[in-house]
Amino acid sequence: DAGVIQSPRHEVTEMGQEVTLRCKPISGHDYLFWYRQTMMRGLELLIYFNNNVPIDDSGMPEDRFSAKMPNASFSTLKIQPSEPRDSAVYFCASNARDSFTIYFGEGSWLTVV
Amino acid sequence: GEDVEQSLFLSVREGDSSVINCTYTDSSSTYLYWYKQEPGAGLQLLTYIFSNMDMKQDQRLTVLLNKKDKHLSLRIADTQTGDSAIYFCAESFTGTASKLTFGTGTRLQVTL
Numbered sequence: 520d521a522g523v524i525q526s527p528r529h530e531v532t533e534m535g536q537e538v539t540l541r542c543k544p545i546s547g548h549d550y551l552f553w554y555r556q557t558m559m560r561g562l563e564l565l566i567y568f569n570n571n572v573p574i575d576d577s578g579m580p581e582d583r584f585s586a587k588m589p590n591a592s593f594s595t596l597k598i599q600p601s602e603p604r605d606s607a608v609y610f611c612a613s614n615a616r617d618s619f620t621i622y623f624g625e626g627s628w629l630t631v632v
Numbered sequence: 633g634e635d636v637e638q639s640l641f642l643s644v645r646e647g648d649s650s651v652i653n654c655t656y657t658d659s660s661s662t663y664l665y666w667y668k669q670e671p672g673a674g675l676q677l678l679t680y681i682f683s684n685m686d687m688k689q690d691q692r693l694t695v696l697l698n699k700k701d702k703h704l705s706l707r708i709a710d711t712q713t714g715d716s717a718i719y720f721c722a723e724s725f726t727g728t729a730s731k732l733t734f735g736t737g738t739r740l741q742v743t744l
Contacts (some may be wrong), residue, residue, distance in 0.1 A: 540719075551729065562675075564733075575731065578657050610675065619663060619680055620677050622677075623667075624674050625673060626673075
């Protein structure tokens with residue numbers, strides 16, 4: 520299996536632009552998670568889905584952030600408009616219902632200038 | 633609360649044992665994990681332990697859990713330069729497929 524696939528790996532964008540991060544979970548996994556990693560705040564859970572349905576979005580920082588999962592094999596995290604403080608590594612992760620193992624993607628490294 | 637704390641940095645010599653410590657505050661944690669993050673990479677699950685266990689060993693890795701003190705440790709025997717990374721402990725409360733609360737991470741530096 521190819522693992523959790525994220526794109527883009529790196530993105531540099533200007534403040535005010537829209538950013539879309541993409542994730543393909545491991546086939547057959549029921550849960551999908553979006554995490555953000557920064558030096559100041561460490562790893563934070565933003566939102567997670569179960570069977571494509573958002574379960575907990577309490578970690579989404581503000582209305583500029585939105586996440587969707589239109590089908591079992593694809594999810595997006597969108598930031599509109601982006602701000603410099605959004606600069607971070609965004610990780611997507613997935614796991615199967617009866618598994619203790621959450622698999623992480625390689626991350627999307629976002630820089631907003 | 634859901635605070636998970638770790639020391640920020642640990643330096644050991646190649647061949648020595650490393651012990652990375654973690655404390656958590658929520659006694660209802662059911663599963664505790666150790667993840668490894670190499671530079672520029674995602675998180676890799678190393679091992680996990682159920683809250684009803686005291687110890688788990690997996691090759692060079694030994695996990696010790698002290699529920700009374702809410703203390704978790706990861707011991708790496710015969711530490712190698714390839715073990716240099718950031719190590720995160722994490723806890724979950726409902727077991728499988730649950731969201732994780734991560735610690736602050738401990739950067740392990742292995743010197744020759």
